[in-house]
Amino acid sequence: MKTSNEISSCKTCVYRKLLFDSLTDEEYLMVNKSRKEFIYSRGEIIRKEGDSIDSFIYLRSGLIKLYKTDKNGKDHILSLNKSGDFISLLSIFSNSEYKYSIAAVEETKICVIDLNSLRQAVDTNSKFALRVLNRMSRVSDDIIESQFEIRQRQVKGRIAYFLLFLTNKIYRSHEFRLPITRREIGELISMTTENTIRTLSEFKKDGIISMDGRTINILDYERIKGISNTG
Amino acid sequence: MKTSNEISSCKTCVYRKLLFDSLTDEEYLMVNKSRKEFIYSRGEIIRKEGDSIDSFIYLRSGLIKLYKTDKNGKDHILSLNKSGDFISLLSIFSNSEYKYSIAAVEETKICVIDLNSLRQAVDTNSKFALRVLNRMSRVSDDIIESQFEIRQRQVKGRIAYFLLFLTNKIYRSHEFRLPITRREIGELISMTTENTIRTLSEFKKDGIISMDGRTINILDYERIKGISNTG
DNA sequence: TTAGTCATATGACATATATCATGGTTTGCG
DNA sequence: CGCAAACCATGATATATGTCATATGACTAA
Numbered sequence: 449m450k451t452s453n454e455i456s457s458c459k460t461c462v463y464r465k466l467l468f469d470s471l472t473d474e475e476y477l478m479v480n481k482s483r484k485e486f487i488y489s490r491g492e493i494i495r496k497e498g499d500s501i502d503s504f505i506y507l508r509s510g511l512i513k514l515y516k517t518d519k520n521g522k523d524h525i526l527s528l529n530k531s532g533d534f535i536s537l538l539s540i541f542s543n544s545e546y547k548y549s550i551a552a553v554e555e556t557k558i559c560v561i562d563l564n565s566l567r568q569a570v571d572t573n574s575k576f577a578l579r580v581l582n583r584m585s586r587v588s589d590d591i592i593e594s595q596f597e598i599r600q601r602q603v604k605g606r607i608a609y610f611l612l613f614l615t616n617k618i619y620r621s622h623e624f625r626l627p628i629t630r631r632e633i634g635e636l637i638s639m640t641t642e643n644t645i646r647t648l649s650e651f652k653k654d655g656i657i658s659m660d661g662r663t664i665n666i667l668d669y670e671r672i673k674g675i676s677n678t679g
Numbered sequence: 680m681k682t683s684n685e686i687s688s689c690k691t692c693v694y695r696k697l698l699f700d701s702l703t704d705e706e707y708l709m710v711n712k713s714r715k716e717f718i719y720s721r722g723e724i725i726r727k728e729g730d731s732i733d734s735f736i737y738l739r740s741g742l743i744k745l746y747k748t749d750k751n752g753k754d755h756i757l758s759l760n761k762s763g764d765f766i767s768l769l770s771i772f773s774n775s776e777y778k779y780s781i782a783a784v785e786e787t788k789i790c791v792i793d794l795n796s797l798r799q800a801v802d803t804n805s806k807f808a809l810r811v812l813n814r815m816s817r818v819s820d821d822i823i824e825s826q827f828e829i830r831q832r833q834v835k836g837r838i839a840y841f842l843l844f845l846t847n848k849i850y851r852s853h854e855f856r857l858p859i860t861r862r863e864i865g866e867l868i869s870m871t872t873e874n875t876i877r878t879l880s881e882f883k884k885d886g887i888i889s890m891d892g893r894t895i896n897i898l899d900y901e902r903i904k905g906i907s908n909t910g
Numbered sequence: 911t912t913a914g915t916c917a918t919a920t921g922a923c924a925t926a927t928a929t930c931a932t933g934g935t936t937t938g939c940g
Numbered sequence: 941c942g943c944a945a946a947c948c949a950t951g952a953t954a955t956a957t958g959t960c961a962t963a964t965g966a967c968t969a970a
Binding site: 833834870871873 | 958
């Protein structure tokens with residue numbers, strides 16, 4: 449992790465519209481005064497479950513995973529999030545400690561705001577508070593929904609679902625580089641690394657994707673959609 | 680469903696302390712003016728996914744399930760909730776429609792408040808807004824956590840986990856009546872009805888529970904805990 | 911009462927998934 | 941560069957889980 453040396457402009461920040469739009473200039477300045485930027489590279493842990501929550505975090509760029517380690521030491525990934533998603537909101541009002549760990553899965557830039565500034569803004573600006581409420585519940589809804597989708601499918605359906613997620617939600621393209629290892633894919637969709645690998649290989653053999661290492665090409669989108677819906 | 684004929688006193692309501700404590704008398708009166716009570720019996724659907732959200736609901740007594748139907752028509756239960764838990768908060772600020780269905784699994788009394796009154800209170804009372812924020816994120820956290828716990832276990836561990844949930848969270852007793860059918864247990868912990876039945880029978884045969892129909896007695900709590908932790 | 915539905919129950923069998931073993935390949939780092 | 945550690949890959953096998961068939965009791969509607 450390193451501190452960003454040139455501070456990004458807030459003018460171009462998606463969160464300006466998503467969240468901070470409803471703040472007065474004065475409130476915005478107060479919140480912004482405590483703002484710091486950090487850059488994490490692939491694999492670095494941004495926050496660990498159990499860490500105390502003293503700040504509000506949002507992603508400027510990059511990709512992170514939200515995950516939790518079970519008592520056997522096995523990680524389970526709850527979600528992948530990109531800039532524009534909210535992550536840290538999830539726990540900050542109900543817990544004093546993070547319930548999940550956050551790690552960068554690619555080079556990621558975050559903004560960190562002192563939690564007290566945010567609380568004060570929520571306290572004095574109810575429109576902002578509602579905005580936060582709205583955004584916060586959306587994060588949780590997304591996690592719950594994806595877990596719901598995953599748990600009703602079996603191996604092939606889960607892989608198909610994951611590929612569609614990357615295609616439609618993350619990259620908006622039929623060609624992309626897998627952002628995570630096959631092991632991590634398994635941790636995300638609750639299956640073993642071996643079966644993840646096998647299933648991807650099978651999709652390749654069947655000609656519905658092409659695959660070279662991490663590079664994936666969606667060749668038969670409709671068929672993958674079919675597998676996601678039935679298998 | 681029927682309208683309650685005698686209105687319960689708010690004096691004894693847990694939500695008075697949990698949530699409405701931070702309202703001024705005036706605000707409370709406004710919120711309370713729109714309040715209505717309804718009683719649902721076992722099996723009745725309180726809200727269906729897709730229904731438009733125009734009210735805020737909380738449980739006065741009873742037990743409900745939050746569930747979602749997949750495209751094959753199979754139900755998946757997300758959580759069981761009792762009085763004191765929040766349910767309707769989950770979506771009301773991020774969606775105009777319910778994302779989950781709510782049904783009574785035993786005789787259940789709910790209070791319904793006009794959503795506009797609540798919104799207005801959030802709008803004018805930031806302390807209340809924070810309280811709502813706090814409560815809301817806790818609901819989601821609970822669902823996400825239980826899904827996390829379920830998905831890392833296999834059949835026996837899931838049943839054990841479910842029995843501990845009833846013992847510790849719902850009934851606070853080692854003896855209770857299963858509130859839901861074995862089919863519903865399967866829908867909650869993602870396994871087939873047959874395997875649910877089989878596993879319960881096995882627990883009975885092994886002497887760690889006694890079971891007569893829906894009546895369960897936890898005979899060897901520690902052993903169940905062990906199974907929940909390892910299997 | 912009778913037929914029908916649903917919940918519980920259990921066995922036999924099919925299938926999905928995990929585990930174990932083993933090797934090749936890439937990646938990171940001193 | 942060269943080594944170690946991950947990652948990727950695939951087969952053989954074990955195990956967990958689902959599916960199908962069948963039976964019984966409880967309850968309900970006609």
